[in-house]
Structures are given as structure tokens and as C-alpha cells.
Amino acid sequence: MFEDEKDDKIYNLIISNGFDQKNEYGQFTQKLFEKVDFLWKESISGSYEHASAEFYSKVDRIILLAGLYNENKDLFNSLLNASEKYDIPIVLVRPLGLEEVPEILEQKAATIVGWNANCIIDSIKDADVLI
Template identity: 75%
Template sequence: MFEDERNDKIYNLIITSGIDNNNEYAQFTEKLYSKVDFLWKESMSGSYATAGKQFYQKVDRIILLAGLYNDNKELFEDLLKASEEHNIPIVLVRPMGLEEVPEVLEEKAAIIVGWNANCIIDSIKDAAETM
């Protein structure tokens, strides 16, 4: 690895979970774990609607797994609102095997990505630049 490509930043992520009939959350986190040179941790809250400024100021990106949207709309709405209020970029991941994403999510996303691990990592790193 070249010296200028090295990135020791630890990205603090919120990744949507909830009702997940297709196991997309586990598949997504496997993609992150497969890239050993990408450092990340996950922030979780019992309620994203009531999590305060102190919680959100530590978050670098919100990852919305679009395939979970229909069964978890309230969670997505809370995270969309938090993204806007706290200026946190959204990385929208297309539903597994599909190109279409819900329009309400597409409008708020800083970047939209598929399921390629390298593209996911690049999107997380680049999301702030597209806001």
C-alpha cells in the first residue's frame, strides 16, 4: 500500500437493521469486514428518534439498506431526520439484486451504491464530498 493511500480513520457508522427477511444486514457487514484495511465501528441506539446531539456528533455516515425500507419505515424516517438535523451523509445501498430504490430515500442520499465491497468502502469514504 502506498503511503498516501493509507487511511487510519475509524468510520463511525449507523447501519439500518430491524426486520430483515433477506439477511441483508449480515451480508452488508460481511462486506465491510472483508476489507481489512477499512476501519469502522457501529453506533446503535434503542431509539434514533430520541438519541441526542451528543450521540449523533460522533457518527460519520448513516448507511440505509434500501431492501429493509418497506418493513422498517419508521426507523428509516428517524434516520433521515437525524441525517438532516445533524448534517450526516447518507449512503444508500440498493436492495440486493435490484437497481431501483425508493424515491424518498434516493432524494436524501449523498451517494447510492450496490453490493460490491470496494464500491461500498469508496462510497462511505466519499459520501461527505457529495453533500
């Protein structure tokens, strides 16, 4: 990587979790951990619906794992509302092994990405440009 292309930003992410029968959350975070040139941390709240403006002011992106949507609709709705209220871009990750995503999520996403680690990182970095 060229020095002028180096990105030293530490991206503060919220990554959807919850009931996860296929361990998509674990597989997704593993992909992030494997990209040693991408710096990130995760913000977690006991209730995203009641988290403060200060909490959200530090978040760069909300990552929604579309494969978890059907079993975690309340969590997703809280994150969709927060995205809109605090102007946080959403990176929507397709369900593992599938192409289609729920329409409600697609409409709110700044970008939609599959499971290629390089594409995920590029989508996170460029999400604010795509809005």
C-alpha cells in the first residue's frame, strides 16, 4: 500500500447482532479482524433505542447483517431509526450465500455489499460518499 493511500482512521461501527443461527456476526467480524490494515472498533449498547445522542455521535457506520433481520426486527428498526435521526450511513451486508435483501433495508442503505472482505472494507470507507 502506498503511504499516501494509508488510512489511519479507526472506524467506530455498530454491527447488528442478536439471534444468529448461522453465526453470521462471528463470520463477519472475523473478516474484519483478518484485514490488519483496516482499523475499527465496535460500539455496543444494551438498548439502541434508548442510547444517547452522545453515544451515536461517535459512530461512523451502522453495519446491518441482512441475514439476521427476520429474527431481530426490533433491533434492526432501532438501528434504522438511529441511522436516520443521527445521519449515520448504513452498510447492508447481504445474507450469507444469498443475493436478495429485505426491501426495507435496501431502501435505507448507503451501500449493499456481499461477503468479500475487500469489498466490505471499501464499502465501510466509502459509505458516507454514497449517501
